[in-house]
Amino acid sequence: MLLFVGLGNPTPDSEKNRHNVGFKIIDTINKEFGLTKQKPKFKGLLTTGNIDGKKIYAIKPLTFMNNSGVCIRELIEYFKIDAEDVIVFHDDLDVEFGKIKAKFGGSSAGHNGISSIDKFIGKDYSRVRIGIGKPKGNINVADYVLQNFDEDEIIGIEKISKNITESISILVEKKLDLFSSTVNNK
Structure with missing residues (x-):
């Protein structure tokens, strides 16, 4: 079995924030693969189902x-x-907008959500880092990640979400390098 985690903030005004791209990916996976209706459990919204014969939470x-x-x-x-067997989807400033980098373990690189997970379960899990790019101008990083995507970026995020779901069987097999190159070359 695998656990997919999408990082974000649960408030309605956060829904389109750059920091919430992990939530968007989970929503797309849920819809595409017909996972169960979201239920509030374990201090989160949980869905379950099967993808390529694997039990997915x-x-x-x-x-x-x-x-x-x-x-x-x-x-x-x-x-x-x-x-x-945990795979976390999260935003990353150090990855070009619209690209992903999947890896196993490593540092949090200053991402507070990843730091929290590291603290509670260690660093031995996979991460799918979704590029949101760096802020332009004098925008503070904390403000930037909490801003909404603009309309062009929303289209880009929808495309990367689709590419991720189309390549999910590679991710389920934990072939992270192949998954990254496949998604990025679509």
């Missing part, structure tokens, strides 16, 4: 970005999911 933590690890730890302890 997908969650959007409702603990706010900086406390995402609380939700994840509760869920993996309950279902006895190994950290190695």
Whole structure:
């Protein structure tokens, strides 16, 4: 079994924020693969289903970005999911907008959601870093990630979401480099 985690903030005004791209990916996966209706469990919105014969749990933590690890730890302890079977989708300033980089382990690179998960379950899990690009001008990074995507960016995020779902079987097999190159070359 695998756990897909989409990072974001649960408030209605955060829905289109750059920081909420992980939620968007989980929503797209839920819809594309017919996962169950979202239920509030483990301090998050949980769905379940099967993708390519694997049991999938997908969650959007409702603990706010900086406390995402609380939700994840509760869920993996309950279902006895190994950290190695956790795949987290999150925004990344250091990745070009509209690109992804999937990797196993590593540092949080200053991402508070990833830091929280590291604190609660360790660093031995996979991450799908979704590029939101760097702020232009004198915009503070914290303000930038909490801004809404503009209309062109929304179209770009919809495209990357579609590319991720079309390549999900590669991700389910945990072939992270192949997954990254396949998604980025669509």
